[in-house]
Each structure stands twice: as C-alpha cells, then as structure tokens.
Amino acid sequence: MALVEVQGVSKVYHRDTVAVPVLENLDLTIEQGEFLALMGPSGSGKTTLLNLLAGLDTPTSGSIRVAGEEISKMKPKQLAAWRARHVGFIFQLYNLIPVLTALQNVELPLLLTPLKKKERREHAETALRIVGLGDRMHHYPRQLSGGQEQRVGIARAIVTDPTLILADEPTGDLDSRSAEEILELLERLNREFHKTIVMVTHDPHAAERAGRTLHLEKGALLEARGARPAPAGGAQ
C-alpha cells in the first residue's frame, strides 16, 4: 500500500531574477513500512525533496499525497498541524533545544497534542527508553555525546508515533561507531515498529541499511535499486 505518492513534482527556487530548477517532474511512490534511502551529490535536490515530503516547503507544481492527504495544496497553518501529527524529523546536527533536558526535548512535540502533562511525560520516557537513553533523561544536550544527542533527536521524532520519519543525513556528524548505532536504531524502528523512514545520506554504507535506495541527480531520479520488502503489518 502506497503511503507517499509524489506525482510530477517540480520545484524552482528564485535567486533574485534567476529561476533555479531543483526538482523536475519527479514521480515517487513510497510504501507503508518502507525504509528508503535518498542519495546523490550536493545540490541534487535530496534535501529539497525531503522538505517537500515533510511539508516544510511546497512544490512549484505537481502533487504530493501522504496517507491519502494532499499536502501540496495545504496552507502553512494546516501544514504545521499536519507535520505535528504525521512527521517525525531527524536532523543531521540533532538540533536539540540546549536549555531543555533530554526528556523535555522529547516532550516538546507532545505540547501540540491533546495529551495531559502526565501522559506527555510517560510517552517521552517510553521513547527515550526505546532509543536506550532511559538513564539519561535529565541530562542536558551539552552533557551528552553526539551519538546520544542523535538518539534524543530520534526519540523526539518518534514520540508522537508519526506516519513518516524523515532523516536528513542522521549520521553525517557522527563517528563511525555512533553512526552504526544510529543506523541500527533506525533499522530497528523500521523492522520492529514498522515505521516508514526516508533517509537522506551521502554515505553508501548507511544507504545499505535501507530497503531501497534512490539516486537523485540534477533534480531527477536516475536509478532505483531493488527494494527489500516492507515488514509485514505496515506502519502505524
């Protein structure tokens, strides 16, 4: 079952009077429960595509449907609400709020849900335990290693149980050992929790963890490697 359907999507940025096409007439389907890696050189449009899938930006033309909802036509306020409900975003540089503890950082997205204070805390604790940081809940980001910070970032991404997890080079700032741990964690989220994950990466080794890898070059999908079947049961 297709969770994400991208049809004829183009994105053009305007730099002063110059139009810069980044994505051109792109089609893509992502199955529920799939772990997809997006590769390509710098400027190929990987992050732009990820931003479009996350509802952080809107396409110049074409349509994007996620879980049956047409997000490319949504207004900014609708998109914000949609992101809160459906998207978990993992950043390359973790982007934790430095003045909040790990637990508070993970609770942050839950402020946008109708959950009560106690429930929010319980959900955040559960997410932190899943990523193996049950003993670091009250640590501030500066008291954590890079790998641990990224785990907090992952816990924050999964705490709302989103439809889609989007990761923008999640291992790009980590040493090889920490990177391996993060990739294992993402793989586990996909395998055990049936999360649909789209990961942008420069690292072929990281891409090997994904079930399918797509290559973007100059705004077009050039190559698709055979997909590993999505785990049974699907996401959500």
Place this chain on the structure above:
Amino acid sequence: MTRATLVRANLRRRLRRTILTVLGLATALFLFVTLRTFLHTLQTVGDVGSESRLVVSNKLGIVFPLPMSYRARLASQEGVHTVGYASWFGGIYQDPRNFFANFGVDEDYLALYPEIVVSDEHRAAFMADRTGALVGVRLMERFGWTVGQTITLQGTIYPGEHQFTIRGVYEAGRRGFDESSFFFHHRYLDEIMRAQMGEAGFVGWYVLGVSDPDRAPQIAQAIDATYENSASPTRSQTEKAFNLAFVGMYGNIGFFLNAIGMAVVFAILMVSANTMAMSARERFGEIAVLKTLGFTDGAVLRLVVAESLVIVGLGLALGLGGALLLFNLVQFDFGGFVPGLAVTPRVALIAVAIALLIAAVSAAVPAWQSARLKVVDALRYVA
C-alpha cells in the same frame, strides 16, 4: 513540561542578560513613577487651596510684612466675614536639616481652616497657653514628640532660643492637606518682635474668609486698589491661585522632570527592544526546529510575546512595587509646603500601560520576524 517551561528555560538561557534587562526596566519604571508622583504632588498643592479664602500678602513678595493695622479695614471689606493672619517664624529644631514650617497665627486664622482638625480639649489647652503650640500629627511622629513637651526652636529671623509647649495635635480633615506644620500664637511672636526690635505690629500675610467665592476676584481687586498707593501695597488672590503661584516656581522643574521621565522610558524601550531582537535572532535555528515539529506561526509568536511579557512584568513588579513600597513606608516630608508623596492609581496605571507598550514594542519585531520566517530558510540558521 509545559509551554511555560519553555519560556522559563529561554529566559534562563542568558540569565545575566535577562536579569540586567529586568533591572534596567525596573529602574526606568521606578524613576518614571517617582518623577510622575512628585509632579502630581506638586500639582495637588493647588488643589488643596480653597476658592473661598483670599490670601493678602505684600505686593513686593511674601517675605515683606504687612502692617497689623490693615486688619480692621480688611475686616470691613464687603464680602469678607473673617480675617486671620500669620507670620513665618523660620525656627530650626536642633539642626537646620530638620526643616519644617512654623508660623505664628491668630485665633481667626485657625477658625478659617476647618481642615485643621483638633480636639476641643487640645484646642482649649492651646488657646490657654501663651507659648503653646499646635503641631501636625506627622511632625509629631517624625520627631517622636508628645503633648506637653517643651520644644526649643532656634530663631533665624528672630535670633535666640525660643521655647514652646506642645498643647495640641491636629490632623488633616482633607486628603492632601499638610500635617507637618507647627502653629503658635502670633501674640507670642509679637512679644519676641518687641523684645528684639522694639516694635511689633506686622504680619506676614492675611487670610480672608469670603462669603461668596464667585466674588473673590472682585474683592481681591478692591483690596489691592485700596492699598495701591500705600507704603505696603498688597497682592490679593485666592488661596488656590496663591498655591498655584507657589507651584509655578517649579514650572520649569516640572517640564524637565517630565522630559527626563519620558527620555528614560524611551531609552529603556530601545534597550529592551534590542535585547529581545538579539535574543530572537540568536534562536532562529531553534525556532525553525519548533516549526518543523509543528508549531504554528501563532504559537511561535505567543512564545516570544510571553518571554517579553515576563521580562517586562518582572521589571514592572520591581519598579512600580519598589516605588509603592518606598512611598508607603517612608513618609517623605517637604516641611509642610507640599503634601507627602503617594503613588496614585492613575500614575500606577500609566506605568502599567508603559510597561505593556514596552513589552509590545520589544516583542513586535522579533515576533514578526520569527513568525514570518520560512522553515526552510530558518533551518539554514541551524548550522
């Protein structure tokens, strides 16, 4: 964790800057409230003056006396029902810094002031004692005096040590009326004058009770016309006008105090706005993250405004609260010329309005920038 936790955490992020901003705001608001309160108090001096009392003083100035002989003629002036008189004594109690107003007055003077509320017992005791004094309750409290105590004042106009016995205490029968004066019998002052200068028969000024306040200007005009060509020409005016003329001496001071107050508020407005803008600019990356998580423009705006409100609220609490505490706990005394300082609800409301304005202006630009920043653009600040 709540949104308030996020606001608190952000305020603690640069704790020193937050504290300094709060203290700056508090100081500015305290200064503003103090200046406005002082100005307001000066203005109320005119308000406590009556329209039904005329003050007749020497045209050359209040320091020049008028002959006692004017009294009978003033009393016969049509429309005048009572004539009282008073003279400035200028006595010092122990130290020149212990300044307070002390006057020699006649019986009719006190009768003209129903605002001077004194018990029958104290009034009778005062009237019976040639060296008796009637003292305002705040002056009594200031020096810890008691009824029956003998007070020695050192004369400045009339040299020597002069003794008075406190026989009565008065309270103000009207809000704003002074409670810090020291009255004694003019006949005692006459004795001192005679002893030192060989003659008496002069008074500092007359106070006239008029039956119809609407006719006070005509009566004043008639009195001044009568004495126009005498050795001691007069200036007659209603007590309210007399007091306002006194305040008028502070006219320029009032203007400058007002200007300083507004300048202080404007300066802190700029400082506060700049601080808030800096704080928001530093966090564009984090704001981008919040938006990525699903926080709407409105939610981000509310967070920035909440931070601004907390900072300004703390500044207001310290500044206005400090002024309220200070003026309520410390009884500032201007020697009976000006009523004690008290922060009025109007001044407090103006301070609150200014604080809200500072909060709004300080938050406006960063809130607008944060709210309007596109997530994709904002994420570029992260790196």
